[in-house]
Each structure stands twice: as structure tokens, then as C-alpha cells.
Amino acid sequence: MIPELCAIALALAVGIPLARMLNFLRVSASPRDNVSLLTGEGLLLGIGICAATPALLPWSRWFIVPALLVIAGLSAWRSAGSSPPGPPPAPSRWALLFYALALIALIGYALYATVAPPPEFDYLTNWGFKAKAFFEVRSIDWQFLGKAIYFNVHPDYPLLLPLTYDFIAILRNGWSDAHLGVVHVAFATALLLVIHGAALEETRSRLAAAFITAALVPFAATPWIGLAEGPFVAFATSALLLIRRGNMALGAILLGLAASTKNEGLALIVAAALGLVCARRARDVIRLWPAVAIPLPWLIARSLHSLSTDIAAGGVIARVVDHLRNPMQLIAAIASVSLGKPLLWIALAIGIVIVSRTLATRERFLMVTLVVQFACYIGAYLATPFDLAWHVTWSWERLVTHLTPALTYVVLTSLIAWHDASEPAAQS
């Protein structure tokens, strides 16, 4: 497991100074960017940079590690003037209990993720398959992508996750999938750190931040080890939370990394832009440019190599029209699949009703973004060239997890704000 841990250490070494630097460049930077927020942002940023190195440098640790150390050194030097994270306030006993719960759950997740090599079908035929095939030739194998004969290889899918696996293989100087699940634990931890940091700044309460973090562990720790869901959820949720707080530079970069992880991230850029417009933050739309710039080289390369995209295969409009004529087909397919935990959805629905006014006004950016993204998923089903029931069955549960963490976070913080506001009134 040493190469996996070295990869995470390198990601932190590169990412944290860069995150500090980007926070320092913010016009409205908080002088007390907290430790957990900075570490979470840094880990996500660092993993993205580590994954980019195999696309840019020779596949040798003697090139890649020094290059990363130079980046880490330069960004540490550049961010030297920025204010260090503020001292954390002392946690209460209840907060410690929630921290312990979150930690125990994360340890359990780490055991689950690393008990065996990733067994998922999509890992064996897509994410891991591509990574392993690239490592055989020590480069992105465009010929392999162009001639993939099995549909589930999905040559049009972005390469951040396969290249993350390759980054670890480069550090090891050999392929081993025994502990690749560590990557997913790192993503889950990074997201939880961002959630904790954001909640701490927003609620100014250790207890609330600890509770929200513990409550969101099941969403950050996705069960599909080896697949891109966990990394995508981490990048996308963190991006939306940062953009929501006005941290456009880092948020847009993480949004770009989400789009470099799954094609759904491209739709999320459009959704976030619409969310900003609806939240009367149209000026911020232009500041999303890193989100477009980061996946752009892949999109150009994908186009130059004519890599097929199944959803956009010929006859899209005909398929959409056909599915719209028979909407019951889609409704029946969605009704037949699991929505996850019914109690969670009931609790979330009650929460949404209680704080509906806040969600419609103060949280308009996030709510519009999530609604537009959900509409994009429905649109993808309408355009699918596959059997609709089959497509829904094998993707719905995963797609729902893309949206749930951000929705749950915003409902919980709104409920806490509502409770805090109503309590003094009741006391008076």
C-alpha cells in the first residue's frame, strides 16, 4: 500500500499550498480559512494535478515526482504570505461524539474499500481496464480507445480516474490493484473535510459541523469501489459548496476536475452557470472559465481521435421524441429501481418543506443547479440508444448519489439556521 499512501502524500504536498495560494488570491478571502477546508480542497486539487502528470510527462517516477515537488515548492513559496489557517475552536463533548462516529464510519469504509481489488464490472471493463491498458504501453493508448470493441469501455469517458490509477502504478513501477480502493477513501475523506470546513464557517458551531460531517459520511463514501462515482461526487459537491460560498477560483477548478472525471461534469458546468444566473450572480458566470478550460484538452483530443459517444450517436432527436411519446416507459423504469434509503428521502422531504423559503431564496444557486443537473440526467435517459429499462436499472442509483450530498448539506445547514433563528424568538 506504500505507493498508494505516497500518492496521497504527494497530492497533499502539491494541493495544500496551491489551495492556500488560490484562497489568498480571492478578493473576499476569509482570513480564517480553516484547516479541514484547506486540507480537503488541497487533497482534491492535488489528486487532480497528480492525475494530470501522466498525460503531460514521461511515465517514470523519476520525472513525475521531481516535477510535483517543484510545483509543491513553488506554490508553497508563492503562498508563503497568505494567512495560515486559524486555530480551531475547542469542540464540545457532543461534537467529539459525532467526530468519533464519522471517524469510525470512515475506518469501516477504508476496510471495505481495500479488502480486495475492485470487483465492480465497470472497473473491470472501463475505468480499471483503461488504466491497466494504458500502463501496459506507458501512455494514453489512443489506438486502444479508438478500436475498443466492447461498448462498456466507453472511450469517450474522461480519463482523470484511470490516470489516477496509472499515477499510482508509475510510483510503484508496476501494476497492482490490490489496494486501489485507497483512492476512494482519499476522495471521501477530502469531501468530508470540505463539508466540515464549510459547515464550520457557515454555522460557526463545532457541534453543527461535526453533526453534518457525520451525517454525510454515507454520501461521500460511495459503495462503488473502482468506479468514478466517488471521485465525481467529491469534486462536484466540493465545487458547488465553494461556488455557493463565493470561492469561484477553487470552485471552478474543482468543477473542471469533476468534468474531467465523468461526462456528467460537463452538464454540471452548464447547470452551475444557470444556477448563478438565477441567483443573480451572472457576473460570476465568466469566472467559471477554469471549469471549461480544464476538460477542454480532453474534449479536443477526443474529437481529434473521433472517439464515439453513445448518448450522442446518430438519431438523438428521434430517440428523444420516441421516448417522450411513451413517457410511461421512463416512469415505469425509474419506479422499478431502488431510490436508496426511504427514511432518508422522507427526512429530506420534511426538511425541504420546513426550509422551503430559504431554499428558494438564499439557496437558489444550489437548488437551480441541482434541478438543472437532474433534468440533464432525465434528458440523457430520453436520448439513450440503449434499452431504457436496462439503462435506468444500471445507472439511476449512482446518478442520484451525485446530487444527494449537496442537497442534504444545504437542507441541514438551512435547518440549523432556521432552528437558531427560531430559538431566540421562542425564548423571548
Added chain:
Amino acid sequence: MPGARELILEVRARTKPGDVIAIAVPFTKWDQGYSYLFTRALYPLTGRVVLPLIDEHDRPRADNLARANVVAAYRCEPHLAGFAVVWRGRDGMLLRRVP
């Protein structure tokens, strides 16, 4: 499929990058066994080109056999003109195209 993983690992050990490997199994339907072994062979056999001998509509793919220089056969003994058995194990065999 008992022994399938061991067979595929043997096939990897006895082939080299660039080999074109066709997968032969006793099942003639894509969704009734063939796709399971074919898709599970992709990951262990990276670096080689792995081809199916039937398609998703259960149609034989003679063109893929013509491209292959190696056939990995799971629990079956295909008699293929131009191929000779080069290795035989408990759960299958490896055939290689003869010049």
C-alpha cells in the same frame, strides 16, 4: 465459472502484448454465459486484443476468428483449422495459429 480465472491468468502468462486472442466457451448465447467470460477476460488480458467469437445478438463472428492468432478455450476443445493446441490445463486450453 470454476477455473475461468486461473485459465485466463495462464493465457496471460503464455501470450505476449499484441497477440489477438479469441475466446471460445461451451456457451453459444451471449447472455447465457459467453459475455460473462469474455468481459472478465478483458482486464487480465490487457495489452492483448481480446475478441469474441459471437456477438451480442448471438451471431458467430468468423471475422474475429480470422483476426486471432490465439484462441483461449474454456472447458471446450474447439477443432479449428490452422490452429494447434500449445497448452492444455484442467479447465481449458490455448491454441495458437500455425504458420
